[in-house]
Amino acid sequence: MSAPKEAVVKMYAAREEIYPREIQGRYARLRWAGVWLTQLVFYGLPWLQWNGRQAVLFDLGARKFHLFGLVLWPQDFIYLAGLLIVCAYGLFMVTAVAGRVWCGFACPQTVYTELFLWIERRIEGARSARIRLDRQPWTFEKTWKKGAKHAAWMAVALWTGFTFVGYFTPVHTLVREVASFSVGPWEGFWVLFYGFATYGNAGWMREQVCKYMCPYARFQSAMFDKDTLIVTYDRARGEPRRPGARTVGDTAGDCIDCTLCVQVCPTGIDIRRGLQYECIGCAACVDACNGVMDKVKKRHGLIRYATENALANNWSTAQVKARLLRPRVLAYGAVLGLLVLAMTTSLALRTPLKVDVVRDRGSMGREVEDGQVENVYRLQLMNTSENTRTYRLAVEGMPGARIVGADVVALDGASARGVPVRVRAEGGEGGSHRIAFTITAIDDPAVSVREEAAFIVPR
Amino acid sequence: MADFTSGFWNWYVALITVASIAGCAILLWSQSRYKIRVGQDGQPEKTTGHVWDEDLTELNTPMPRWWMGLFYLTIVFGIVYLVLFPGLGSYAGKLGWHSTGAYQAELKQADTDFGPLFARYASQDLKAVAADPQAHAIGERMFLNYCAQCHGSDARGNKGYPNLTDPDWLHGGEPETIKLTIMAGRIGQMPAMGAALGSDKDIEGVAHYVRNLSGLTADPVKVAFGKAKFGACAACHGPEGKGNPMLGAPNLADKTWLYGGSADTIMETIRKGRTNTMPAFGDFLGEAKVHVLAAYVWSLSNPAPSKPIDEKVAAK
Numbered sequence: 045m046s047a048p049k050e051a052v053v054k055m056y057a058a059r060e061e062i063y064p065r066e067i068q069g070r071y072a073r074l075r076w077a078g079v080w081l082t083q084l085v086f087y088g089l090p091w092l093q094w095n096g097r098q099a100v101l102f103d104l105g106a107r108k109f110h111l112f113g114l115v116l117w118p119q120d121f122i123y124l125a126g127l128l129i130v131c132a133y134g135l136f137m138v139t140a141v142a143g144r145v146w147c148g149f150a151c152p153q154t155v156y157t158e159l160f161l162w163i164e165r166r167i168e169g170a171r172s173a174r175i176r177l178d179r180q181p182w183t184f185e186k187t188w189k190k191g192a193k194h195a196a197w198m199a200v201a202l203w204t205g206f207t208f209v210g211y212f213t214p215v216h217t218l219v220r221e222v223a224s225f226s227v228g229p230w231e232g233f234w235v236l237f238y239g240f241a242t243y244g245n246a247g248w249m250r251e252q253v254c255k256y257m258c259p260y261a262r263f264q265s266a267m268f269d270k271d272t273l274i275v276t277y278d279r280a281r282g283e284p285r286r287p288g289a290r291t292v293g294d295t296a297g298d299c300i301d302c303t304l305c306v307q308v309c310p311t312g313i314d315i316r317r318g319l320q321y322e323c324i325g326c327a328a329c330v331d332a333c334n335g336v337m338d339k340v341k342k343r344h345g346l347i348r349y350a351t352e353n354a355l356a357n358n359w360s361t362a363q364v365k366a367r368l369l370r371p372r373v374l375a376y377g378a379v380l381g382l383l384v385l386a387m388t389t390s391l392a393l394r395t396p397l398k399v400d401v402v403r404d405r406g407s408m409g410r411e412v413e414d415g416q417v418e419n420v421y422r423l424q425l426m427n428t429s430e431n432t433r434t435y436r437l438a439v440e441g442m443p444g445a446r447i448v449g450a451d452v453v454a455l456d457g458a459s460a461r462g463v464p465v466r467v468r469a470e471g472g473e474g475g476s477h478r479i480a481f482t483i484t485a486i487d488d489p490a491v492s493v494r495e496e497a498a499f500i501v502p503r
Numbered sequence: 504m505a506d507f508t509s510g511f512w513n514w515y516v517a518l519i520t521v522a523s524i525a526g527c528a529i530l531l532w533s534q535s536r537y538k539i540r541v542g543q544d545g546q547p548e549k550t551t552g553h554v555w556d557e558d559l560t561e562l563n564t565p566m567p568r569w570w571m572g573l574f575y576l577t578i579v580f581g582i583v584y585l586v587l588f589p590g591l592g593s594y595a596g597k598l599g600w601h602s603t604g605a606y607q608a609e610l611k612q613a614d615t616d617f618g619p620l621f622a623r624y625a626s627q628d629l630k631a632v633a634a635d636p637q638a639h640a641i642g643e644r645m646f647l648n649y650c651a652q653c654h655g656s657d658a659r660g661n662k663g664y665p666n667l668t669d670p671d672w673l674h675g676g677e678p679e680t681i682k683l684t685i686m687a688g689r690i691g692q693m694p695a696m697g698a699a700l701g702s703d704k705d706i707e708g709v710a711h712y713v714r715n716l717s718g719l720t721a722d723p724v725k726v727a728f729g730k731a732k733f734g735a736c737a738a739c740h741g742p743e744g745k746g747n748p749m750l751g752a753p754n755l756a757d758k759t760w761l762y763g764g765s766a767d768t769i770m771e772t773i774r775k776g777r778t779n780t781m782p783a784f785g786d787f788l789g790e791a792k793v794h795v796l797a798a799y800v801w802s803l804s805n806p807a808p809s810k811p812i813d814e815k816v817a818a819k
Binding site for chain 1: 662
């Protein structure tokens with residue numbers, strides 16, 4: 045008996061270039077709507093002004109996040125966590141209902157790839173022309189076309205990087221710095237780095253980001269069930285596939301094997317092989333197939349959004365919709381709704397004043413005249429509103445407790461300050477006593493914070 | 504770099520690091536291709552031949568080649584890093600980077616950033632600096648950082664640490680004197696006078712006498728007794744007990760008592776003496792900063808007539 049033959053195979057392979065064919069149709073229009081919507085917001089937001097400053101500015105140096113009328117401080121980090129959880133549950137719910145629609149229509153990777161592909165088509169031409177161009181040797185035509193394409197890509201990428209940094213450095217300052225070649229080292233780094241990431245991901249990496257790098261693409265299968273909308277090929281209707289016209293009594297299916305669905309696929313798969321992990325649910329194949337069905341005068345929907353159950357049981361749209369309110373979706377929806385409610389309530393009700401009471405550690409408590417005792421505190425006050433405010437400080441909790449010296453403090457809008465405060469009270473039993481500071485804005489008594497502290501009487 | 508008594512651990516760390524990097528490279532290279540059985544059709548089979556749990560097989564789905572490139576890139580990065588920066592045992596790296604050096608560079612940067620501001624104040628008279636709102640705000644922040652631990656956030660002191668907001672000064676309260684105190688520090692020395700004064704009765708008498716100087720309640724008999732003994736104290740505190748700022752000897756005729764004014768505490772002070780130290784901040788902060796700080800401290804006991812502390816300006 046001879047040993048089985050063996051061959052050495054490589055565990056790593058070069059990527060095969062994908063040339064997605066341009067497609068028109070309902071879902072392509074929807075995707076372009078996604079591109080416009082997300083990119084108008086992304087590119088436009090930094091230019092918006094609000095009360096004499098940039099409307100959305102994440103000022104890392106000053107540790108203040110401005111969001112229109114809202115100023116968030118490092119202490120408000122919980123809202124960022126909340127926002128991320130809301131986003132996550134939003135994604136979970138959408139995925140449970142309609143699969144990877146985020147991936148197909150709104151994800152930055154898809155959106156920028158769409159933009160870059162548009163540029164590519166304008167310069168290098170349609171799919172067949174691009175394939176031909178890549179195969180031919182380096183002629184003058186190829187050189188200028190490739191050069192022009194990459195120059196255009198880089199311009200978009202740099203503008204994207206510039207916009208990104210514009211969220212952290214006021215964009216008008218950034219324009220001046222770029223114009224005078226005085227961009228700071230970190231600003232320069234991030235413009236180039238973010239630009240490079242855009243250029244690399246949307247120009248070169250494309251579907252590989254979704255296939256090999258994106259964690260969401262990997263764990264969303266956990267959100268899928270048999271009632272989740274996915275892009276599907278109606279095998280029963282399409283098979284057996286065969287090119288050419290159909291005659292009466294033909295047993296061939298509706299699929300004419302034109303392979304357009306494969307040519308338009310941005311991840312290079314054949315949807316007719318069923319649900320695959322590469323599919324980003326962009327429905328380009330749906331558009332392509334519907335166009336072909338129009339030409340051969342058949343019904344739309346040989347490839348369509350459908351659920352596994354709908355396909356298996358021949359459900360109507362109404363039946364599919366009826367399955368929308370299943371426990372999984374309701375649970376995601378309930379958690380999402382509660383979180384949004386909690387976040388907005390908490391944001392609306394939060395007091396624009398933060399107080400930390402720091403007892404002086406050097407002294408326990410000093411005796412002053414008439415047997416009274418004095419403790420010293422540092423009140424770390426933070427005015428998180430945008431206006432200058434004056435606050436009255438008060439203290440209670442001990443017999444005769446009062447603040448000695450100034451009990452009125454003014455703070456500029458969005459500023460912080462440590463205020464030394466002396467509290468005097470009747471002496472009494474030695475040891476620690478609970479007292480409480482109340483800090484109230486003079487112009488608005490609703491802005492008031494109560495903070496407990498310890499008052500120490502020497503034994 | 505003599506962190507250890509022998510060089511063994513340096514070599515130990517360096518060897519493990521180098522071996523790990525080499526191991527990663529070998530693993531990567533050896534695993535980039537794989538022997539697979541050839542099937543009936545003469546083509547390699549689709550699975551790697553691994554079988555688990557009876558029927559689980561591993562498909563040979565090749566990873567993208569750039570992915571492997573990234574792995575090699577991390578190895579190159581690691582080698583370059585270890586050549587340039589410290590990491591291999593006690594090897595210091597070609598760039599000579601050191602965390603102390605990085606800290607010094609940051610300090611230097613801060614000095615360049617804020618130096619001109621302090622230099623501007625340093626050329627002004629201390630009283631003029633004290634009247635400057637911005638300098639006041641800077642001084643307050645510095646005080647909270649460097650002085651508040653002992654003197655309290657409100658600068659009113661503690662037992663053994665003088666109150667800086669009253670007009671009573673051990674070494675003198677002129678702006679220049681305060682600056683000198685912060686620059687060079689002070690040592691306050693009250694010698695133990697128990698033996699020199701004699702018996703407990705003598706000490707008690709002196710204690711009552713100085714309480715009487717301050718206008719505090721005292722036993723007249725003991726006061727008279729103590730007055731006779733006060734001569735030993737007069738060398739420093741003066742014949743009338745008014746103190747001597749040149750020596751840092753406190754005025755005993757006012758109501759300010761650094762360690763407490765009860766008869767018992769005063770007796771303890773006389774018997775055992777007291778030593779307290781104000782550390783020198785000159786080397787640590789530099790004269791320019793001390794200038795602003797001294798102006799702030801002076802302003803605490805000499806507030807401008809119209810404004811105790813202008814809250815609005817100080818908040819800036």
